[in-house]
Amino acid sequence: MNDGEILIDGAQRSQTEVERAEGIDLNPHAQACLQRLLRVWLGFERDLSTVPLLRRIDLGTYTVEDHRCLLLNLRQQVIEGSRWITRAASSFDRNHAEIRSTIIAHAVDEHRDYELLERDYVASGGRVEDIQAMERNLGSEALHGYLMHRSSRPNPIDLLGAMWIIEGLGEKMARSWADQIQELTGLTEDSTRFMTYHAHNDGDHMLRFYAMLDEVCVNEERTRAIVKTAKVVARLYRLQLEEVEHGLE
């Protein structure tokens, strides 16, 4: 018993978005892949609610300290993110020029996002030298190791699954975390710019994603590879978030 419309403004579709969505015509393998990716995403999103730090957003007990802890741990992932994605671009041969262009463009968009994170951390009362000195947590190690391994393989089309999860999380941060964090902690938008920034190009990112999926997802084998990588990344990303409260010593 509820009304999904209220207070979920971030999830509302604009007219342009509706029109765009109507023009999407994926091949049957890409459609089947998207169905499975959606379920991987929804399961990931649900399970994030069990991560102690994130559950405090749901419960309303999230604090400024929690926010600093989250940012501190996200920075390494963001830095490594730009590395695996450029590595992936270089692993595509000339038969995959289109997807390579898309990935390079994406990497250019986001490869300095960690600077936003640093500013958010300072705006939340943290010291820039602390965030810059932060090591990868145990989950970040696993996630980064896996992504570098996959992106070093020739034509790593399965990384579409990784992009699906990581882009989805960016959209979720903008849609449901940023405002709630501000409301719960009294922090201002200066502390959540990394989270909200992702929403700006969200529609374009989805269209690019659909185009890539339609191009590369042309058989069951590729569908399986993309979905499996999405599952692994979802699990390791959650591990990274579960590890934020565990010290490295």
Added chain:
Amino acid sequence: MSVYITSTGMFLPGPPIAVEEVEGILGAVNGKPSSLRVQIQKANKIQTRHYAIDANQQTTHSNTQMASAAATQCLDRAFVAREKVGLLAVATTQGDHPAPGMASMVQAELGLAELEILTTHGICSSSMMALKAAWNSLRLEEHEAALVVSSELASRLLKKQRYEAATGSTYAEKRIDFNTEFLRWMLSDGAGALMLQNKPAPKGLSLRIDWVRGFSHAHAFPTCMSVGSAGRVEDARTWQDYSTYAEAETAGALLLRQDVRLLDNILRMGVDGYLRLVQEGVSKPLEVDHFLCHYSSHHFRDKILDLLDAAGVGIPEERWWTNLYTRGNTGAASLFIMIDEFLRTDEVDIQEGQTVLCFVPESGRFNTAYMQLTVVKQ
């Protein structure tokens, strides 16, 4: 063994109440009109609804009486003798008595002798729990006919006196407490009933129950819609833990609450369950002729629906049907009230062989229930 819905009934108490008359029935808390009413009503788009309380907040029909009235209509329309009904399953969020179960009271009111009874307790999806149990008991050939009733009397929880008495609650502390008022302008009263039999009705259309499935996600999410606690994260007490019921009421532990921040999860889990059924091959989107949903599509104007369309499994808007806007959101009773009117309305052309998909999301602690029906004719 196939099982069919062979007769239906509904009961809506009193006259239809228009949007601007609602506060006149539920009452203005401490004499002050609500500052949230218009906003919430605008969002839920419900035009008329019914209440089993009058403008003095006196109960006009008990929950048992409403359930029995819907059941009586269903029995009167059925091609089966009352004596053949072997099981009475009754669903509600809150019966008239905390004990015994509501099915006992409804059985007594209906005068149905020596049959098996079942009361299911929950919120919206309790109707599907009762229906599934009845369906299974017929499949096991324990009974030839089962009567399933769902009834809600939410207005007793929503009348002004409840809020006025909660002087120590978050509602009293905050000038505007969205979570506590949200459902006040949403829910209303009514009852629906379905007759299940092991054969279709000899005349007219019956609905074969193809499958009923449910997926609950309580393990992952906090409680979203509830009665029984004060709505303060630091206070784990539930209503019976207070020294007196009066203390519980003062603290606001008897107010109905919805944590609106968590709400979009129910839509997402609804989509997840639907995709799961599609992937299992149980539900075939292209074969769904009618989609009866506890909500209308405008509530789901979410990007995730674009994704369903892109993935080729969206259900076109013209196949959605609901009577929520005229009958109100009656919680557990909604689906049965919807099925009853769906079979009688001129708005849709129902043909033999068509497939009807039903979906009941419950935000309480994120339960989602689905059912597929096929239209059959003897």
